[in-house]
Amino acid sequence: MAPPHRQAGRVARFAGPFPPLRGSVALGVVAMAAVAAATRWRLLLVLSAAGLGVTGAPQPPNILLLLMDDMGWGDLGVYGEPSRETPNLDRMAAEGMLFPNFYTANPLCSPSRAALLTGRLPIRSGFYTTNGHARNAYTPQEIVGGIPDSELLLPELLKEAGYTSKIVGKWHLGHRPQFHPLKHGFDEWFGSPNCHFGPYDNKARPNIPVYRDWEMVGRFYEEFPINLKTGEANLTQIYLQEALDFIKRQQAAHRPFFLHWAIDATHAPVYASRPFLGTSQRGRYGDAVREIDDSVGKILHLLRDLSIAENTFVFFTSDNGAALISAPRQGGSNGPFLCGKQTTFEGGMREPAIAWWPGHIPASQVSHQLGSIMDLFTTSLSLAGLEPPRDRAIDGLDLLPTMLQGRLTDRPVFYYRGNTLMAVTRGQYKAHFWTWTNSWEEFRQGVDFCPGQNVSGVTTHSQEEHTKLPLVFHLGRDPGERFPLSIASTEYLDALRQITPVVRQHQEALVPGQPQLNVCNRAVMADSQQLHHRGSPSVLFCCREIMATQSKSAHEGAARRACAEAGQLSLGHRGRHL
Ligand SMILES: *[C@@H]1O[C@H](CO)[C@@H](O)[C@H](O)[C@H]1NC(C)=O
Ligand SMILES: *[C@@H]1O[C@H](CO)[C@@H](O)[C@H](O)[C@H]1NC(C)=O
Ligand SMILES: [Ca+2]
Numbered sequence: 001m002a003p004p005h006r007q008a009g010r011v012a013r014f015a016g017p018f019p020p021l022r023g024s025v026a027l028g029v030v031a032m033a034a035v036a037a038a039t040r041w042r043l044l045l046v047l048s049a050a051g052l053g054v055t056g057a058p059q060p061p062n063i064l065l066l067l068m069d070d071m072g073w074g075d076l077g078v079y080g081e082p083s084r085e086t087p088n089l090d091r092m093a094a095e096g097m098l099f100p101n102f103y104t105a106n107p108l109c110s111p112s113r114a115a116l117l118t119g120r121l122p123i124r125s126g127f128y129t130t131n132g133h134a135r136n137a138y139t140p141q142e143i144v145g146g147i148p149d150s151e152l153l154l155p156e157l158l159k160e161a162g163y164t165s166k167i168v169g170k171w172h173l174g175h176r177p178q179f180h181p182l183k184h185g186f187d188e189w190f191g192s193p194n195c196h197f198g199p200y201d202n203k204a205r206p207n208i209p210v211y212r213d214w215e216m217v218g219r220f221y222e223e224f225p226i227n228l229k230t231g232e233a234n235l236t237q238i239y240l241q242e243a244l245d246f247i248k249r250q251q252a253a254h255r256p257f258f259l260h261w262a263i264d265a266t267h268a269p270v271y272a273s274r275p276f277l278g279t280s281q282r283g284r285y286g287d288a289v290r291e292i293d294d295s296v297g298k299i300l301h302l303l304r305d306l307s308i309a310e311n312t313f314v315f316f317t318s319d320n321g322a323a324l325i326s327a328p329r330q331g332g333s334n335g336p337f338l339c340g341k342q343t344t345f346e347g348g349m350r351e352p353a354i355a356w357w358p359g360h361i362p363a364s365q366v367s368h369q370l371g372s373i374m375d376l377f378t379t380s381l382s383l384a385g386l387e388p389p390r391d392r393a394i395d396g397l398d399l400l401p402t403m404l405q406g407r408l409t410d411r412p413v414f415y416y417r418g419n420t421l422m423a424v425t426r427g428q429y430k431a432h433f434w435t436w437t438n439s440w441e442e443f444r445q446g447v448d449f450c451p452g453q454n455v456s457g458v459t460t461h462s463q464e465e466h467t468k469l470p471l472v473f474h475l476g477r478d479p480g481e482r483f484p485l486s487i488a489s490t491e492y493l494d495a496l497r498q499i500t501p502v503v504r505q506h507q508e509a510l511v512p513g514q515p516q517l518n519v520c521n522r523a524v525m526a527d528s529q530q531l532h533h534r535g536s537p538s539v540l541f542c543c544r545e546i547m548a549t550q551s552k553s554a555h556e557g558a559a560r561r562a563c564a565e566a567g568q569l570s571l572g573h574r575g576r577h578l
Helices: 004-014 025-032 037-052 087-094 109-118 154-159 235-252 284-305 375-383 400-405 440-444 490-509 528-532 537-547 554-565
Strands: 062-068 164-170 188-192 209-212 215-219 257-262 312-318 354-356 413-417 420-426 429-432 471-474
Touching: 062 109, 062 235, 062 284, 062 375, 087 284, 087 312, 087 354, 109 154, 109 375, 154 164, 154 257, 154 375, 164 235, 188 235, 235 257, 235 284, 284 312, 312 375, 375 400, 420 490, 429 490, 471 490
Parallel strands: 062 257, 062 312, 164 188, 164 257
Antiparallel strands: 188 209, 209 215, 312 354, 413 420, 420 429, 429 471
């Protein structure tokens, strides 16, 4: 049973979402007055199944998570984007609550999405690599790792509360059949296991498949064209129709639904359909944003049309910061923040975030709660009247008290890159234990995670350790992380006094999951038989990954030997063959 204070919280919270009880159901209500509200609607469902009629049975709210890909904090009008081209999202914010201090759990797609759906840091779920120190990793086609069966995903848990779940768009938690979204709680899927990279030659590498449920219905650049020259693709329109259709069907069936709308038009190569191309002041990236904004407007409009807006919780955010490597043509804006995707500076991890639930979340609110993408897991369970799993560490907070009562909860934000805790924020203070952007090798080849931004000793191209004397920034006065506090100041000591115990506690209790994303591990590579073939895509990928890291870890040593054996890397002469 939940502790009494939590149940009490739920009683107050749940007074709202339920439609008025009438007729035969009312009898049950008296008996249930003393019952934990968390289980209230489930009992009523049981009663209604026993013949009390579906219409009178209260339903928990629908949950709609709008997850953008590589959209930055600064990309929406409401966040100050100067072109002001997102009227629908701006209105959503005006009708709901804006979270300016909302964070993802990792600056890259796959781990961030794993964190949302498990409520756990990727270091716990295994969505990281030990190929190198502080390396980001995702699920390229060659990898056979994915979301472990032992992880409990949000849609699996929501099933207990009668929800039907659909994911539209990018999954990114593994390619192999055992990682299919329908094996992890989703009832429906339309989309792809990966980014829309390509086109590939279909010999060494096929184009990325697109699925409807279990069936592969085509591939990007083939049945689902993306014109790289003009930027034209109809995918956002297709994803929009999938969402509208699902919402209508669930509403007609009187079933609570969870829709995870994980679209990807703002991930390079960015795209838009013809009516939106060329319409933005910001170029092609802006065209993609405009089409998304228009689609969000249509989704919210449908909820109102069907009279389910007050029974549908909607949250808008992004999986990681804008990809400045693709900017300005194919990347977005991180507003005043430093660097972008792939980094643990604010630009890589702070996300646009809007909560919307008319009649429940008061309009025009700004919450300074430090929020996390992992909170969407815990908050969604709370909306469904469910408790988070107790047999594992959960990092997400229930944000309902914040959204409904304006409550603020002191909580840290952990910034990981792969296996390494890079930084921690508590309150206004952020301490960096490691700084790194990318390697000099990569940087000299033109890969820049922080174009136009060089903060000496901060945006470093070698991995710099600061665990003894962290670099500390006050994010209120210095959101751009440009002026580290003087280590001689009392403010610095005070900040560390707040942060150090939180870090110690976190690290002492941490049990890392088995790493799933080691690209150079033969056991997890798809074409391990071919690993000895020079030029095999996975070997090339593996070796490039190694080249890009500065680490000297044992794992990397083994991976390096594998690459050397495959003839792609001569030991002791890094970079010679690449
Ligand atoms: C998008 O759809 C329109 C209308 O059906 C069609 O004319 C166009 O060729 C499609 N574009 C792509 C890139 O698929
Ligand atoms: C950034 O500035 C520092 C100090 O001026 C300099 O040493 C470093 O090379 C610069 N980094 C880049 C990537 O230009
Ligand atoms: Ca992304």
